[in-house]
Amino acid sequence: MKPQTELAALAAWILISLGLFTPGLMLLGGTLLPTPSVDAQLITNTVISLCIFLLPTFFLPSGKAAWSRISQPLPAKYRKPKHSFTILGLSLLVLLLAQLLYMGIIVLAQKLGYPVQDAVEARL
Template identity: 60%
Template sequence: MRPQNELIALAVWTLVSLSLLTPGLMYLVLELSPTTFVNTQLITNIVISLCIFLLPTLFFSSGTSAWHRLFGPLSPKYLQPKYLLKVVGLSLLTLFVAHLLYTGIVEVAQLFGYRLQDAIEMHLQELISSGAASRPLLFISMAIVPAITEEFFFRGILQEVLHRHLPQHHRLPLLLTAGIFALFHGTLVGFPSRMLLGMMLGYLAKDSRSLRLPILFHLLNNTLALLSLL
């Protein structure tokens, strides 16, 4: 499939997933279980993530490449301890700055009388405060599965298609993917911090020629965010 056609197909898939597939799965869950249990919601989140983000790897040509990049070798420079430490340090700094950015926006808004909170954070707080959520299932649903499936879709497929579609631009595909990644999470208050995280994830994927490092970085971010609410 041509890069341009694949890009259009990805856009259509995203729109269909958000407008039909996700609401359809949620409706099915409510029909099967009118009183939706917390753990049922968590399982539904897993299914939705698998369908929206991992399913395209089975029928997009970039998906095959993404699977190879998961198991393939890292760039040789990552075998150098100094370079690896530099990347780890940059990753940790990015996590710290992203956290400061999010809390800073929230605190500034409070000074002007506005109470802002990330929708995903609110959802997590509701699940945890219910006391009925299985901790292992919570970790799998909100940390492990999103880290793997979202990296396959955004860095494994979308970023690679954009790189092929815009071969003369080295940074633009990374920025576009990071922006779409941040928008996909649906909240303006969390957009700047997720944009920053998305740029770091994109850099790790391109620089290491692998999906393993962005998945680990994404998992670390999700785990820290989850632990901060427990």
């Protein structure tokens, strides 16, 4: 498939997904729970994102090629446990620092007098 055709198919899939799947999932999520919770909204958003962005990679040629490249083994020098633990450790460190920065910004904003509240929780 030509790249232009593949791009057009992906754009059509996203439009169809946004037009059909999103309202259906949101309606289903809203009718199953008497009061929608933040967790239900997060799960609905995750499913919608997976339907829109992940599913096409299994069907479009460039997505299939990308999955086959991901599943190929790493070069020998990167297969050592040391590298895996280094990557895992750095990932956890970045997540921790991001959370600390987020909490620090919230505390600073509250000390400066700005009302800080999560927009989703404020709506419920």
